[in-house]
Amino acid sequence: MTNSASLANPASCAGLVIVESFADFQNHRPPFRLGILLSGRGSNFLAIAESIRAGRLKGAEIAVVISNVAEAAGLAKARELGLETAVLVSKGRKREEHDADVIACLRAHGVELVCLAGYMRLLSKQFVAAFPNRILNIHPSLLPAFPGLDAQEQAFNYGVKVTGCTVHFVDEELDHGAIVVQRAIPVLETDDAHSLADRILVEEHQAYTEAIARVVSAEYEVRGRRYVKTGNEGTREQGSKKAQGSGI
Ligand code: GRF
Numbered sequence: 001m002t003n004s005a006s007l008a009n010p011a012s013c014a015g016l017v018i019v020e021s022f023a024d025f026q027n028h029r030p031p032f033r034l035g036i037l038l039s040g041r042g043s044n045f046l047a048i049a050e051s052i053r054a055g056r057l058k059g060a061e062i063a064v065v066i067s068n069v070a071e072a073a074g075l076a077k078a079r080e081l082g083l084e085t086a087v088l089v090s091k092g093r094k095r096e097e098h099d100a101d102v103i104a105c106l107r108a109h110g111v112e113l114v115c116l117a118g119y120m121r122l123l124s125k126q127f128v129a130a131f132p133n134r135i136l137n138i139h140p141s142l143l144p145a146f147p148g149l150d151a152q153e154q155a156f157n158y159g160v161k162v163t164g165c166t167v168h169f170v171d172e173e174l175d176h177g178a179i180v181v182q183r184a185i186p187v188l189e190t191d192d193a194h195s196l197a198d199r200i201l202v203e204e205h206q207a208y209t210e211a212i213a214r215v216v217s218a219e220y221e222v223r224g225r226r227y228v229k230t231g232n233e234g235t236r237e238q239g240s241k242k243a244q245g246s247g248i
Pocket of ligand 1: 041
């Protein structure tokens with residue numbers, strides 16, 4: 001461990017990779033490059049960005065934020081943060097053609113993990129196949145309950161007593177792929193659909209960071225529909241191959 005002392009305080013090494021210990025030095029990998037896709041306000045994107053900034057989500061960086069809606073508030077916030085952004089308007093375009101442009105943009109930015117964060121557009125088969133088991137989505141219900149639009153209102157109107165959010169891999173079916181993280185909350189007597197949605201959103205912001213951290217760790221396998229923690233760190237490539245049958 002003689003090297004650890006010289007590596008333990010690297011603050012003076014401006015411009016060099018910052019490591020905190022010899023173990024970190026040995027394990028150092030370039031940050032996992034995230035591509036964020038959004039269509040609206042972008043609060044989940046901002047939560048991910050803040051987790052990275054605050055050091056809660058280590059080993060990941062946002063490579064690009066792409067929106068299919070030019071006026072999306074989340075896009076403006078990404079620009080304010082100085083992140084790479086791209087607008088690829090989807091309105092009036094064939095899904096496959098638009099998706100081909102999005103895939104090209106993600107590849108041009110070296111994206112390894114695509115994070116759908118309020119991206120209001122179904123993905124084509126080609127898109128899912130281009131990033132096998134490397135697309136995450138967040139949904140505001142405990143899947144498989146209440147897939148589709150207005151999930152919080154669906155849950156409230158159904159009268160469930162517990163609901164929450166789900167982060168899952170994306171496959172070719174809507175809100176369907178293997179589940180990485182779920183967080184549950186009670187429905188309160190005092191709730192209406194809006195207050196319930198607000199409280200679910202708080203959970204979403206934590207769940208997405210947790211799910212990305214799990215993928216970045218590569219310490220998992222997907223067995224059938226089940227995401228299973230293995231405790232063994234795999235390679236990035238293994239993480240992708242292991243996650244069979246997962247997806248939106
Ligand atoms: C969230 O409720 C998310 O679960 C759903 O779309 C909404 C996006 O919100 N998929 P925001 O744009 O991240 O604030």
